[in-house]
Amino acid sequence: MTIIISLLLLASLLPHLTFTARVNVGIVNGIEAKPHSRPYMVSVQTKVQHLCGGFLISDRFVMTAAHCRNNSPVLIVVLGAHDLQKRNLDRIKVDSYHKHPQYTNKSYHNDIMLLKLERRVELNNNIKLIxxxxxxxxxxxxxxxxxxxxxxxxxxxxxxxxxxxxxxxxxxxxxxxxxxxxxxxxxxxxxxxxxxxxxxxxxxxxxxxxxxxxxxxxxxxxxxxxxxxxxxxxxxxxxxxxxxxxxxxxxxx
The missing domain is CATH 2.40.10.10 (Trypsin-like serine proteases)
Structure with missing residues (x-):
């Protein structure tokens, strides 16, 4: 009787467990990337919260979408990260923002922006250009x-x-x-x-x-x-x- 009750309880929990697992998968229907297999990836953040993605195209510039700054006047970038909860991540302030001159927040046309970083990036195994x-x-x-x-x-x-x-x-x-x-x-x-x-x-x-x-x-x-x-x-x-x-x-x- 105890075994039957346990099996019924497990069966009742399975749908919930499956749903929870799917919710924790980032990007729609994605898989976790091998840590640091995409060393060009950048987390663009405001107030230490992830806002947008970005990518490193030179040792001084990150490329991202212009609309990422529509409501966030001050941004920083996090380089070389896989788990954003880890401490001592490489955070760099943005020195200047370069939205495409024909971008407006009324549409997504010309939705591209370059972020000039406060300092040059030291490239290593976890931080590389694309x-x-x-x-x-x-x-x-x-x-x-x-x-x-x-x-x-x-x-x-x-x-x-x-x-x-x-x-x-x-x-x-x-x-x-x-x-x-x-x-x-x-x-x-x-x-x-x-x-x-x-x-x-x-x-x-x-x-x-x-x-x-x-x-x-x-x-x-x-x-x-x-x-x-x-x-x-x-x-x-x-x-x-x-x-x-x-x-x-x-x-x-």
Whole structure:
């Protein structure tokens, strides 16, 4: 009798345990990244709270999304992290903010920003740069890429302290434009991905990585549902902004 009661109790708990485990998985349907396997990843924070992702493209600059500063005037970046709860993380103040000059908070067009750090970064095994495209080009549809971040696993859910990752697939540009419409989507500035997993709240600003190169900046998706099957996630196409990027970074000695 005792064994039967125990089995019934376990059965009643299983659905709850399964649900809890899924909630604790960061990025929608993602897996935990191998610690420090993405040493370019940056946590952009305000008041010691993770706000957005970002990525290190030089020893003085982090790239992220412009909208990450809409309501947060002061930002710091955390480098070389996997578990954001660990103490003694490398935190660096932002010296200056460089939103794209044509970005406004009325839309996600030109949603790209460079953060000039207060000091140069000392690169090591846990802190490294990621390359960006050398010339303007489109990534072919059906290319498998990846995204990572400390964002939520479900819409309006809590963030994750451990860096999570998942694979995504590049969508045909015209198909994405048809889904979002010309007011929201610019085929020259943006690109879309889809897949079983994807970005969510708190992953904005992180990189879309294809073949070891950061080709996109996580920008926006369906406001009502992360990883929506109807409205794909949208990324700012980095290669469309190379002259502007070089004009900002080139000013630093």
């Amino acid at each position: 390359s960006i495209p050398m010339k303007e080009e489109d990534i072919k549809a059906d290319t498998v890429c990846s995204v990572a971040g400390w964002g939520a696993a479900v819409t309006n859910g809590p963030g994750n302290n451990h860096l999570m990752e998942t694979n995504v697939t590049v969508m045909n540009n015209n198909e994405c434009g048809d889904k979002w419409g010309k007011d929201d989507y610019s085929s020259s500035q943006m690109m879309c991905v889809y897949g079983y997993g994807g970005s969510c709240d708190g992953d904005s600003g992180g990189p879309l990585v294809c073949g070891g190169t950061a080709v996109g900046v996580t920008s926006f998706g369906d406001l009502e549902l992360c990883n929506s099957p109807k409205l794909p996630e949208v990324y700012i196409k980095i290669s469309a902004y190379l002259p502007w990027i070089k004009s900002i970074i080139g000013k630093v000695n």
